Amino acid sequence: MQVSSVDFNMGTDPILQRGETTTSIGRIKPELYKQKSVDSDGQQEDVKTCGKLNFTLRYDYENELLAVTIVKALDLPAKDFTGTSDPYVKIYLLPDRKKKFQTRVHRKTLNPVFDETFQFPVAYDQLSNRKLHFSVYDFDRFSRHDMIGEVILDNLFEVSDLSREANVWKDIHCATTESIDLGEIMFSLCYLPTAGRMTLTVIKCRNLKAMDITGASDPYVKVSLMCEGRRLKKRKTTTKKNTLNPVYNEAIIFDIPPENVDQVSLSIAVMDYDRVGHNEVIGVCRTGIDAEGLGRDHWNEMLAYPRKPITHWHPLVELPGRATSFDSQGSCSSPKPPLTP
Numbered sequence: 001m002q003v004s005s006v007d008f009n010m011g012t013d014p015i016l017q018r019g020e021t022t023t024s025i026g027r028i029k030p031e032l033y034k035q036k037s038v039d040s041d042g043q044q045e046d047v048k049t050c051g052k053l054n055f056t057l058r059y060d061y062e063n064e065l066l067a068v069t070i071v072k073a074l075d076l077p078a079k080d081f082t083g084t085s086d087p088y089v090k091i092y093l094l095p096d097r098k099k100k101f102q103t104r105v106h107r108k109t110l111n112p113v114f115d116e117t118f119q120f121p122v123a124y125d126q127l128s129n130r131k132l133h134f135s136v137y138d139f140d141r142f143s144r145h146d147m148i149g150e151v152i153l154d155n156l157f158e159v160s161d162l163s164r165e166a167n168v169w170k171d172i173h174c175a176t177t178e179s180i181d182l183g184e185i186m187f188s189l190c191y192l193p194t195a196g197r198m199t200l201t202v203i204k205c206r207n208l209k210a211m212d213i214t215g216a217s218d219p220y221v222k223v224s225l226m227c228e229g230r231r232l233k234k235r236k237t238t239t240k241k242n243t244l245n246p247v248y249n250e251a252i253i254f255d256i257p258p259e260n261v262d263q264v265s266l267s268i269a270v271m272d273y274d275r276v277g278h279n280e281v282i283g284v285c286r287t288g289i290d291a292e293g294l295g296r297d298h299w300n301e302m303l304a305y306p307r308k309p310i311t312h313w314h315p316l317v318e319l320p321g322r323a324t325s326f327d328s329q330g331s332c333s334s335p336k337p338p339l340t341p
Contacts, residue, residue, distance in 0.1 A: 048173070049149075049171040049172060049173060049174065050076065050077045050148060050172050050173075050174040051073055051074055051075040051076040051077065051110075051136075051171075051172045052074045052075060052170065052171055052172060053070070053072075053073050053089070053134055053136065053151050053169070053170050053172050054070075054071040054072050054073070054167070054168070054169050055068060055069060055070050055071055055134070055168055055170075056068070056071060056165050056166060056167050056168065057132075057156065057159070057162055057165070057166045057168065058162060058164065059124060059127070059162035059163065060119075061124065061163075064121060064122065064123055064124065065119045065120065065121055065122070066093065066119065066120045066122050066156070066162075067117055067118075067119050068091060068118050068119075069115070069117040069118075070089050070091065070103055070114045070117075070118075070134070071113070071115060071167075072111070072113040072114060072115070073087060073089070073111065073112050073114075073136060073172070074111050075110065075111065076110045076112070076136065076172075077110070077148060077174075078110060079138035079148065082108065084109060084110060085108075085109070085110055085138045085148070086105050086107050086108065086138055086139040086140075087105070087106055087110075087136055087137065087138055087148065088102060088103045088104065088105040088106065088136075088137055088139055089103045089114065089136050089137070090102045090134070090135045090137065091118060091132065091133065091134050091135075092132070092135075093120045093130050093131070093132060094130060094131040094132070094133050094152075095130075095210065099120065101118040103116045104116070105139040127157070128155075128156075128157070130156060131152055131153060131154050131156075132151075132156065133152050133153075134150060134151040134152075134153075135147060135149075135150045136148040136149050136150065136151075136172055146175075147175040147318075148172065148174070148175060149172040149173050149174045149175050150172065150173055150175065151170045151171070151172055151173065152173075153168070153170065182208070182209045182270075182282060182283035182316040182317065182318065183205055183206060183208035183209055183244070183270070183315075183316050184205065184206050184207060184314060184315050184316060185202070185204075185205045185221065185268060185285065185313070185314050185316060186203040186204050186205070186206075186312070186313045186314075187200055187202050187203055187268065187311070187312075187314070188200070188201045188203065188309040188310060188311040188312075189287065189298060189299065189309070189310050190307065190308065190309040190310065191256075191261070191303060191306055191307075192306065192307055193258045193306050196255055196256055196257040196258060197253055197254070197255055197256070198253070198254045198255075198256050198261075198302075199251050199252070199253050199254075199309075200223055200252050200254070200268075201249070201250070201251045201252075201309065202221045202223070202237050202248045202249075202250050202251075202252070202268075203247070203248065203311065204245070204246060204248060204249075205219060205221075205244075205245065205246050205248075206245050207244060207245070208244040208245070208270065208282055208283075208316075209244075209282055209283065210244060211272040211280055211282060216242045216243065216244060217242075217244055217282060218239055218240065218242060218243075218272055218273040219239070219240055219243070219244075219270055219272055219273070219282060220236055220237050220238060220239040220240070220270075220271055220273055221236060221237045221248065221268060221269070221270055221271070222234060222236040222237075222268075222269045222270075222271055223235055223236070223252050223266060223267070223268050223269075224266070224269070225256075225264060226264060226267050226286075226288070227263055227264050227265075231267075232264070233254070235252045236271075237252075238250065254266075261289075261303065262289055264288065265286060265287065265288020265289065265290060266286065266287050267285075267286050268284065268285050268286065268287070268314075269281055269283075269284045269319075270282045270283050270284070270316055282316065283316025283317055283318065283319075284316060284319055285314040285315065285316055285317065287299045287314070294314060295314065298310065298314070
C-alpha cells in the first residue's frame with residue numbers, strides 16, 4: 001500500500017479542470033449516406049419521453065467544423081416545487097467526452113428557447129463514426145442537478161448531407177439509471193479515535209465511463225478533505241492506464257482529532273488523466289456526516305465501529321454545478337487543534 005499523510009493545512013491549487021481533444025483524419029466511407037432513424041428502431045418504442053428538443057446541424061467544409069445550434073425545448077417536465085424547471089443542455093460528440101458544451105440556464109420555464117451554436121472540430125469523413133449526445137438538466141443551486149432526459153442522434157446524416165442547415169426535432173428520452181451511469185468506486189474508511197487518524201483506502205473502480213476517443217480512460221482518484229465547502233487538503237492515487245476497471249489498493253491518511261470529526265467530509269473525484277490537455281472529471285461522490293444517503297451511512301458506520309475498516313461501493317455522479325463545486329469557498333471555522341497531554 002502507498003500511504004500519504006495530511007493535516008489541516010489549507011490547499012489552494014484547483015482540483016478540477018477541463019480539456020479538449022480533436023479527431024484524426026480517416027477515409028470517406030459510402031455508408032455515410034445511408035439513411036437511419038434512431039426513432040424508427042423497434043427497441044425505442046417503449047422508451048418514456050419527456051418533451052421534445054429542436055436543434056439544427058450544418059457542416060463547415062472550409063474549416064472542418066460541425067455546427068450544432070440548440071434551438072429550443074418543448075413540454076419539459078416540472079422538477080421544482082413551483083411547477084417549473086431551470087433547464088440547460090449539455091452536448092457531446094461521442095465517443096469523445098472531453099470536448100463538451102453547455103447552454104445557459106433558463107429560469108422557471110418548461111419551454112426554453114436557447115438559440116446557442118456550438119462548433120465541434122471534426123473531419124467530414126469521420127462524421128459517420130460519431131454520435132451527438134444531448135443531456136437536458138434541471139439546474140439546482142443547492143444540490144446535484146437533476147437529469148431530465150437525453151437525445152442521442154446515432155446518424156448525423158439522417159436528414160441531409162449537412163451541406164445546408166438541417167432542422168431536427170427529437171423526442172427527449174427520460175433519464176434512467178443506465179443513461180447517467182458513470183461507474184462505481186469501492187473504498188474503505190477506518191477511524192482511530194485515540195490517534196485522531198482516519199484512513200481512506202481506495203480499493204478499485206468498475207464500469208467507469210469511457211472518456212477518451214479510444215473508448216478507454218486513464219483514471220486516478222483525487223480525495224479532498226472538506227470543511228463547509230472549503231477544501232483543506234487533497235491527495236491522489238497513482239494513474240492506471242487504459243482501463244475502465246482500475247485496481248488501486250492505496251491508502252490515504254488524514255489527521256483528524258475526534259473533536260473535529262463532525263466538521264469535515266471527504267470528496268472523492270475519479271479523474272481521467274490526459275498527457276496533452278487537461279485532466280477531466282469522470283464522476284464524484286462524497287462521504288461525511290452531512291452527506292446524503294450512502295455517503296452519510298458509510299461515515300456513521302465508520303464512527304460506530306472504530307479501528308475497523310468499513311468498505312462499500314459508491315455510485316459516481318456528475319460533477320455538481322459551479323455553485324456547489326469542490327472549490328467553492330465557505331466560511332469554515334478553524335478546526336480545533338488536538339489537545340496536548
